[in-house]
Amino acid sequence: MTTTLITNLTEVFTADAAHTVIKDAAILLEDEKIAWIGSAAQAPAADTVIDAGYRAALPGWVDSHSHLVFAGDRSAEFVARMAGQDYAAGGIAVTTAATRATSDYDLTRLLMGRAAEALAGGTTYLETKTGYGLDVEEEARHARIASTVVDKVTFLGAHLVPAGMDAQEYTDLVCGEMLERVRPYVQFADVFCERGAFNEAQSRQVLAAAHQAGLGLRVHGNQLGPGPGTQLAVEFGAASVDHVNYLDDADVTALAGSWESWDPATRTGAAGTVATCLPACDLSTRQPLAPGRELIDAGVQIALASNCNPGTSYTSSMAFCVATAVLQMRLTIEEAITAATYGGALALGVQDLVGSLEVGKRADIQLLNAPAVAHLAYRPGMNLSGPVFRAGALVVGKL
Ligand SMILES: N=CN[C@@H](CCC(=O)O)C(=O)O
Ligand SMILES: [Zn+2]
Numbered sequence: 001m002t003t004t005l006i007t008n009l010t011e012v013f014t015a016d017a018a019h020t021v022i023k024d025a026a027i028l029l030e031d032e033k034i035a036w037i038g039s040a041a042q043a044p045a046a047d048t049v050i051d052a053g054y055r056a057a058l059p060g061w062v063d064s065h066s067h068l069v070f071a072g073d074r075s076a077e078f079v080a081r082m083a084g085q086d087y088a089a090g091g092i093a094v095t096t097a098a099t100r101a102t103s104d105y106d107l108t109r110l111l112m113g114r115a116a117e118a119l120a121g122g123t124t125y126l127e128t129k130t131g132y133g134l135d136v137e138e139e140a141r142h143a144r145i146a147s148t149v150v151d152k153v154t155f156l157g158a159h160l161v162p163a164g165m166d167a168q169e170y171t172d173l174v175c176g177e178m179l180e181r182v183r184p185y186v187q188f189a190d191v192f193c194e195r196g197a198f199n200e201a202q203s204r205q206v207l208a209a210a211h212q213a214g215l216g217l218r219v220h221g222n223q224l225g226p227g228p229g230t231q232l233a234v235e236f237g238a239a240s241v242d243h244v245n246y247l248d249d250a251d252v253t254a255l256a257g258s259w260e261s262w263d264p265a266t267r268t269g270a271a272g273t274v275a276t277c278l279p280a281c282d283l284s285t286r287q288p289l290a291p292g293r294e295l296i297d298a299g300v301q302i303a304l305a306s307n308c309n310p311g312t313s314y315t316s317s318m319a320f321c322v323a324t325a326v327l328q329m330r331l332t333i334e335e336a337i338t339a340a341t342y343g344g345a346l347a348l349g350v351q352d353l354v355g356s357l358e359v360g361k362r363a364d365i366q367l368l369n370a371p372a373v374a375h376l377a378y379r380p381g382m383n384l385s386g387p388v389f390r391a392g393a394l395v396v397g398k399l
Helices: 075-082 089-100 104-120 136-147 167-185 200-212 229-235 249-258 279-285 292-297 318-327 333-340 342-348
Strands: 003-013 021-030 033-039 048-059 061-063 123-129 152-158 188-193 216-221 240-243 274-277 302-304 365-368 385-390 393-396
Touching (some): 061 342, 104 136, 104 385, 104 393, 123 342, 216 229, 229 240, 274 342, 279 318, 292 302, 302 342
Parallel strands (some): 123 152, 152 188, 188 216, 216 240, 240 274, 274 302
Antiparallel strands (some): 003 021, 021 033, 365 385, 385 393
């Protein structure tokens, strides 16, 4: 066993249940795990001592929603949107055409580049989805490639009905042969339950088949208008419902109800459906920001994620999401960081492994080139990303 002490930290934001902040702190690592956190003055001896240079530390981001397996460019669509055109699900087809025409080698290289970009920004745990393949061979190929690069893979065959195909026929394919082929590579399945994508009956069919196949569930819900997505997610016990821009009182009540057996003070009990807010996407599509403040106040556990994809949110910057959540969604800095770390872990079911800095957890730690984590929102748009540790190893930057 090797011990490493990271010391001279101005503050450590742990993202534990009490949002504990330790000033003038140090963190002891034993191999890949956190063994001790406390005041630097009381730090135990270690084999190696690393001087953090009076930076603040926080957990690595857990980005629980992205679509990184893609090729091609949709900047023209973005330009048109900024000129007043509405976002429509149909844009997905443009990426599908470009991605289908890209080799395994190039697609892997593109995905690895995006994952490296996220890591450099402090993301130490990453989920990504399929959903630009939209036929059996391509969805299986994208799932296989994703499984070699990211931590969790979500099957999103139910992203868009491909041109020329009947919606019911395609839904049957997603729930049958496609699901079977992607199954070895994925842990979750998702459905884009929205006008222009999959309706309630089709979404139900997808969720039921994925559940039957033993997958965790997620739903893209209530992104472009009111709809059944959120309530379906709760009904099926989905790990998360993502977007949640257009919620009514019944949706919020259903989400809150799913957390009734969860004790937020001890973070124990039965987890409900995490509401994942995607503020970078909301800005890029000019949708109303998800009601993160109201959801937290109602007792719902929320996550913040990048939704990095070429259509609606071409950024993997979790720091940008955190700053937006504080400045525009009225979250406190502690709530926003916790949603982007522990909340993401909860949405992926890995909260015992990552998402907070606590003894026994994996040492996924990002340092900020700033003395306090508040700088993430206080200095929006500035690149404050410093050295990053993943599983106890320094993987970004030098110290
Ligand atoms: N809403 C559905 N899917 C993606 C966008 C996909 C695209 O436009 O390429 C999203 O999460 O925003
Ligand atoms: Zn998405």
